[in-house]
Amino acid sequence: MPNYLSIDTSAHTSVALVDSTTGSVIAQKTSPKGNDQTETLAVYVRELLTDNNDEGKNLAGIFVGVGPGPYTGLRAGLVAARTFGFVWNVPVHGVMSLHALAEHVKQEANVPEEFIVASDARRKEVYWARYKQNGDILDGPRVAAASTLPSLPVYGVGAGLYQEQLQEAGAKAQEQSFDWIADAANLAQRGIADLSAGKDLSNTAPQYLRESDAQVPAFMKQAKA
Secondary structure, three states, X not given: OOEEEEEEOOOOOEEEEEEOOOOOEEEEEEOOOOXXXXXXXXXXXXXXXXXXXXXXXXXXXXXXXXXXXXHHHHHHHHHHHHHHHHHHOOOEEEEOHXXXXXXXXXXXXXXXXXXXXXXXXXXXXEXXXXXXXXXXXXXXXXXXXXXXXXXXXXXXXXXHHOHXXXXXXXXXXXXXXXXXXXXXXXXXXXXXXXXXOOOOOOOOOOOOOOOOOOOOOHHHHHHHO
């Protein structure tokens, strides 16, 4: 059976090749840095396909994380996934990047009835969403200060960055998850499950949740007026 290629650049560059039938991970590459998406993404994809004797045109499709995430890094992954899909003539499916973190939580022992996943949104804020024990989303995605989150267990790198603020809010930062970022393999596993449930994943519009840090200078806006 053909494989899925999965890409997420909402935090670091994460790329995986996943069996389309079982969801098992065939190979995966994740960058240790969070600002090198344009340098690493195409290289990782080429290496995964070559090392596993696969070709883009033979894929079952591509899953891509739609965020939330910083503008530049997220855009790099989305543009690449759409381009690959067009060139190889395979479908591209959009999956919210926080879903990948929720899938990771589901693999833990003693998953709480409700929980939150949080990624780094910078500016002393987190991107977050609230989930049921089975991974169904209850609220989000949102961007906010960690001190405003509901008093629930919180997983992900965002929990590690803002432990004190979460404690002030009555939330419980889960220490085992402090290095968790959106993972392409988990993203694909969520995507496969959603497709099997009949969900429409055709929307690959980015979820930025706020404007880019790069803004047009005021004098340039005045010149255009």
